[in-house]
Amino acid sequence: MTDAPLIRLTNITKVYQMGDMEVRALDGVSLEISRGEYVAIMGPSGSGKSTMMNVIGCLDTPTSGTYELNGKLASAMTDDDLAQIRNEEIGFVFQTFNLLARTTSLQNVELPLIYAGKTPAQRHEMAHKALENVGLGTRADHMPNQLSGGQRQRVAIARALVNDPSILLADEPTGALDSKTSIEIMALFEELYQRGNTIILVTHEEDIARHAHRIVKLRDGKIIHDEPNTPITSEQHLANLSL
Numbered sequence: 001m002t003d004a005p006l007i008r009l010t011n012i013t014k015v016y017q018m019g020d021m022e023v024r025a026l027d028g029v030s031l032e033i034s035r036g037e038y039v040a041i042m043g044p045s046g047s048g049k050s051t052m053m054n055v056i057g058c059l060d061t062p063t064s065g066t067y068e069l070n071g072k073l074a075s076a077m078t079d080d081d082l083a084q085i086r087n088e089e090i091g092f093v094f095q096t097f098n099l100l101a102r103t104t105s106l107q108n109v110e111l112p113l114i115y116a117g118k119t120p121a122q123r124h125e126m127a128h129k130a131l132e133n134v135g136l137g138t139r140a141d142h143m144p145n146q147l148s149g150g151q152r153q154r155v156a157i158a159r160a161l162v163n164d165p166s167i168l169l170a171d172e173p174t175g176a177l178d179s180k181t182s183i184e185i186m187a188l189f190e191e192l193y194q195r196g197n198t199i200i201l202v203t204h205e206e207d208i209a210r211h212a213h214r215i216v217k218l219r220d221g222k223i224i225h226d227e228p229n230t231p232i233t234s235e236q237h238l239a240n241l242s243l
Helices: 051-056 079-088 105-115 120-133 149-161 178-196 234-241
Strands: 007-020 021-033 038-042 064-069 088-095 167-171 198-203 214-219 223-226
Touching: 007 051, 021 038, 021 064, 038 051, 038 178, 051 064, 051 079, 051 167, 051 198, 079 088, 088 149, 105 120, 105 149, 120 149, 149 167, 149 178, 167 178, 178 198, 178 234
Parallel strands: 038 198, 038 214, 088 167, 167 198
Antiparallel strands: 007 021, 007 064, 214 223
């Protein structure tokens, strides 16, 4: 018997009421993602990719259709269940880093562990390990304003991974970074994927999506492309930049 997919979206629609107008942000989307996959969800602005990310991340509920995460039906969960899933099962990485300005790297990474009820000693140890895993073990005491953009995003990735979630959900994670730093962050994602993490990358940038091992493209709320991809390496990406 094969393992059930980690994520299963079945005929998902999401309809927003804008005055008298109805906007179908997702229009009958079905998608399965297995544990250990590295998938890019692509599409132009207004294609439905952010709405899909919000549904997968349990930040929003679909108008119709079903979403199963790890074999559990999201619609059957209470608000408390969903909050727990967002804290323990899903690690979020955002374009703007979302770090607390007046707290150190270590304290930023410890935040999800406070909600998870870990002791101060456990939090300290787990946050240090997460920072070391993204190459920032020596920056634990630095404030965000003492770090470069790429380092801040690494802190955000460490925070997303500190609870050992089932899924790393990254929304335009390189959007605020220059090209060279973006490539460094994508190299880190590849490393995390090789260690067994499931990564879902939401982006409108073709060259960033090409780092993933599968590309799903959306247009007008529908999936128009879902194919395996031979990922570009960071070295190839750098070479393309210098052409």
